[in-house]
Amino acid sequence: MRFKRNLLAAGVIFAASAGLAEAQMSATTMSDIDVHTGPGTQYPTVGTATRGSEAMLDGCVAGSHWCRIDVNGMRGWAYAQSLSVEQNGAPVVVEQHSTDLGVPVVTYQQTDEVNTGSVNAAPAPGDELLGTVEDVEAVTPPRTIRNYIDENPVDAVRLKGSVVVGTELPRDIAVRTIPDYRYSYVRINGQPVLVDPGTRRVVYVYN
Numbered sequence: 001m002r003f004k005r006n007l008l009a010a011g012v013i014f015a016a017s018a019g020l021a022e023a024q025m026s027a028t029t030m031s032d033i034d035v036h037t038g039p040g041t042q043y044p045t046v047g048t049a050t051r052g053s054e055a056m057l058d059g060c061v062a063g064s065h066w067c068r069i070d071v072n073g074m075r076g077w078a079y080a081q082s083l084s085v086e087q088n089g090a091p092v093v094v095e096q097h098s099t100d101l102g103v104p105v106v107t108y109q110q111t112d113e114v115n116t117g118s119v120n121a122a123p124a125p126g127d128e129l130l131g132t133v134e135d136v137e138a139v140t141p142p143r144t145i146r147n148y149i150d151e152n153p154v155d156a157v158r159l160k161g162s163v164v165v166g167t168e169l170p171r172d173i174a175v176r177t178i179p180d181y182r183y184s185y186v187r188i189n190g191q192p193v194l195v196d197p198g199t200r201r202v203v204y205v206y207n
Helices: 002-011 094-101 143-151
Strands: 012-016 025-029 033-036 045-049 054-061 066-071 074-079 083-087 090-093 105-110 184-188 191-196 201-205
Touching: 025 066, 045 074, 054 083, 054 094, 083 094, 090 094, 143 191
Parallel strands: 054 105
Antiparallel strands: 012 105, 025 054, 025 083, 033 045, 033 074, 054 066, 066 074, 083 090, 184 191, 191 201
16 A cells, blocks of 8 residues: 555646645545546556545546545545535535536646556557547436446457546447447446447446
8 A cells, every 4th residue: 555655656746726735625435436546547546435435635637537635544536426525515526516616627647657557457558549538428327227238248448548538439449339328338448438429439437
C-alpha cells in the first residue's frame, strides 16, 4: 500500500483550477469503489473505499468524469458516477451535476511510466489509440443489460487511453448489438462498455 501511494506522488503532476485547499468539497461514496493511482481503471488501485465513506473531492478531469479524492486515508482517483455531493439537503451524483455543483476542473499529466501490473489492462505498444472525448449524456442501463453482456461475452479489444464516457471508438472496432436496446457493447481493455452505434461514443462504462 505504501509503495502505491509513493508511486502516485512521484508519477503525476496534479493541478486544479483553483488553490487545492480552497477547491476541496465534501463527497460520499455511493458504493464500494476502487481508488486508482490515475484517472482510469488501467492504473493500479490504491485500495477500496466502502459505500458511505466520506471523501474530500479536489475536482474532476474535464470530459473524462474521473475525480481526485482523499478517502479513508487514501489519495487517488474515483469515477464521478460513484460519488455524491449534498445539494439543497439532498445527495446528487457528481457525474450528472458537476457543473451546477461547481466541481473544480483539474488536469492530470503522467510524468513517469506507471506499471499497471495487469496484462489485460495495459495496451501494448502499437495498439490503436482511443479517439477524442466529448460530453455525452451518460446512461443508466438496467441490470438486465449487464446480465446479457455476461451471458454473451465477446473478445476484449486492447486500446491505448482511458475508457471513459464520451470516448469515440475507432471505426474498425466491431460492437455487438443488444436485442431490444438502443446501445451496443464491446469489451475494451477488460472492461465492458456501452456504445452509441451512431456516434461511436461510449455512454457507459462497467467497473
